Amino acid sequence: MAFYGGVHPKYQKEISCSKPFESMPSPEIVHIFLSQHIGAPCTQTVEKGDKVFAGQKVGESEAFVSAPVHSSVSGVVVDVLPKPHPSGLLSPAIVIQSDGQDKLHKSVKPRKNFDKLSQEKIIELVREAGIVGMGGAMFPTHVKLCPPENASIDTLVVNGAECEPYLTCDHRLLVEESEKIFSGMKILMKALGVEKAVVGIEENKPDGIKALSEAVEDPFIKVVSLPVKYPQGAEKILVKVLTGREIPTGKLPLDSGVVVENVGTLAAVHEAVASGKPLIERSLTCTGSGVTEPKNLRVKIGTRMKDIIAYCGGYKGTPERLFVGGPMMGIAQPTDEASIIKGNNGVTVFSRGTFQDPEESPCIRCGKCLEVCPYTLVPFYLASLVEAGKFSRAKEWGILDCMECGACGFICPAKRFLVQRLKYGKAKVMEAGRK
Numbered sequence: 001m002a003f004y005g006g007v008h009p010k011y012q013k014e015i016s017c018s019k020p021f022e023s024m025p026s027p028e029i030v031h032i033f034l035s036q037h038i039g040a041p042c043t044q045t046v047e048k049g050d051k052v053f054a055g056q057k058v059g060e061s062e063a064f065v066s067a068p069v070h071s072s073v074s075g076v077v078v079d080v081l082p083k084p085h086p087s088g089l090l091s092p093a094i095v096i097q098s099d100g101q102d103k104l105h106k107s108v109k110p111r112k113n114f115d116k117l118s119q120e121k122i123i124e125l126v127r128e129a130g131i132v133g134m135g136g137a138m139f140p141t142h143v144k145l146c147p148p149e150n151a152s153i154d155t156l157v158v159n160g161a162e163c164e165p166y167l168t169c170d171h172r173l174l175v176e177e178s179e180k181i182f183s184g185m186k187i188l189m190k191a192l193g194v195e196k197a198v199v200g201i202e203e204n205k206p207d208g209i210k211a212l213s214e215a216v217e218d219p220f221i222k223v224v225s226l227p228v229k230y231p232q233g234a235e236k237i238l239v240k241v242l243t244g245r246e247i248p249t250g251k252l253p254l255d256s257g258v259v260v261e262n263v264g265t266l267a268a269v270h271e272a273v274a275s276g277k278p279l280i281e282r283s284l285t286c287t288g289s290g291v292t293e294p295k296n297l298r299v300k301i302g303t304r305m306k307d308i309i310a311y312c313g314g315y316k317g318t319p320e321r322l323f324v325g326g327p328m329m330g331i332a333q334p335t336d337e338a339s340i341i342k343g344n345n346g347v348t349v350f351s352r353g354t355f356q357d358p359e360e361s362p363c364i365r366c367g368k369c370l371e372v373c374p375y376t377l378v379p380f381y382l383a384s385l386v387e388a389g390k391f392s393r394a395k396e397w398g399i400l401d402c403m404e405c406g407a408c409g410f411i412c413p414a415k416r417f418l419v420q421r422l423k424y425g426k427a428k429v430m431e432a433g434r435k
């Protein structure tokens with residue numbers, strides 16, 4: 001059940017994997033970005049000076065591929081203006097001053113007999129709750145629940161791999177909220193009209209595998225223990241490993257008869273459908289050598305990274321690198337002012353001295369990057385095409401298939417900045433495509 005390629009970075013999950021979730025109190029200020037998902041950004045539905053409640057919709061879009069956003073606290077809208085977004089750019093956000101009371105909006109109430117809801121009603125509730133992929137992809141979940149008529153979906157694939165080093169929030173969800181995950185799975189299986197589901201969890205989470213296996217009461221749901229290898233949790237890899245099906249270049253999982261959801265998304269689906277609670281808080285891990293007390297947390301969407309780090313005892317040593325997410329696929333941040341959006345599963349800080357700064361040297365054509373690329377790309381050649389500005393040639397050589405996992409750069413003895421070049425090259429190819 002192993003996949004081609006992959007690497008074994010230092011996982012460092014022992015720093016936080018046995019720490020139960022703490023609910024971080026609401027911060028004084030939250031920034032609710034109007035763009036927290038793949039697809040059309042929202043338009044604000046509140047104005048400066050409005051009083052809002054936790055769970056109240058504050059942004060909406062009529063586009064199908066979009067998801068509404070909600071206030072994560074009760075308080076007052078103090079402004080709507082561009083703020084540092086985890087993408088590294090400035091992006092419009094609704095700035096809400098919390099009143100510290102977390103009063104819920106009247107629409108947030110538990111739903112009796114939620115297991116009797118129709119497929120259409122489930123899809124509507126998932127959309128209204130603003131659920132998007134919480135493993136990082138941020139694709140609106142209701143869109144996945146409405147496949148085209150010619151797609152024949154028969155399996156829900158559940159991603160509990162959490163292969164990213166340092167991060168442990170999905171692990172803790174499996175241990176602490178396995179019943180919610182199972183409930184979310186049943187809800188989505190009903191919405192999709194499928195009878196089968198398969199969950200992939202890396203074997204370094206034995207207590208998570210045990211907890212979910214015990215919670216699952218359905219002979220058509222399999223919980224599978226996977227060998228530890230990065231990037232096991234990449235969508236195409238997980239589908240291949242768990243179902244044997246390939247997802248061809250340029251195609252989606254639904255083209256191969258599957259829908260993939262992360263365990264955090266399933267817990268959020270349960271909250272939306274059973275508890276009537278929109279996606280206003282999420283689990284994440286705040287960790288790394290630069291954090292005084294690493295923790296697994298439940299935080300309000302819109303919380304600033306600096307507030308999360310302060311809640312974890314502040315910086316340890318001199319912070320040198322800060323990521324939203326983990327060190328392999330996370331996004332390096334120029335500031336700790338950025339605020340958390342729905343897809344952010346970690347805040348990772350490294351203090352000065354954790355790493356030696358890599359000195360890039362010329363490629364020695366050792367071929368190691370080629371051996372570890374799970375998609376059998378030729379990273380050194382693609383990077384050289386990008387350097388030479390030969391973007392259409394890079395497209396022919398499959399640069400758009402690169403999932404930016406960083407395995408090639410990790411293994412490279414010459415410390416080539418491969419993934420940075422590949423990201424740049426992909427952006428240029430996509431820009432040319434749009435023109």
Ligand code: SF4
Binds near residue numbers: 372378401418419422
């Ligand atoms: S970053 Fe891209 S090229 Fe490098 S190993 Fe991952 S998928 Fe392959």
Ligand code: SF4
Binds near residue numbers: 365368414418
């Ligand atoms: S691993 Fe580095 S040095 Fe080796 S072929 Fe790839 S880019 Fe060149």
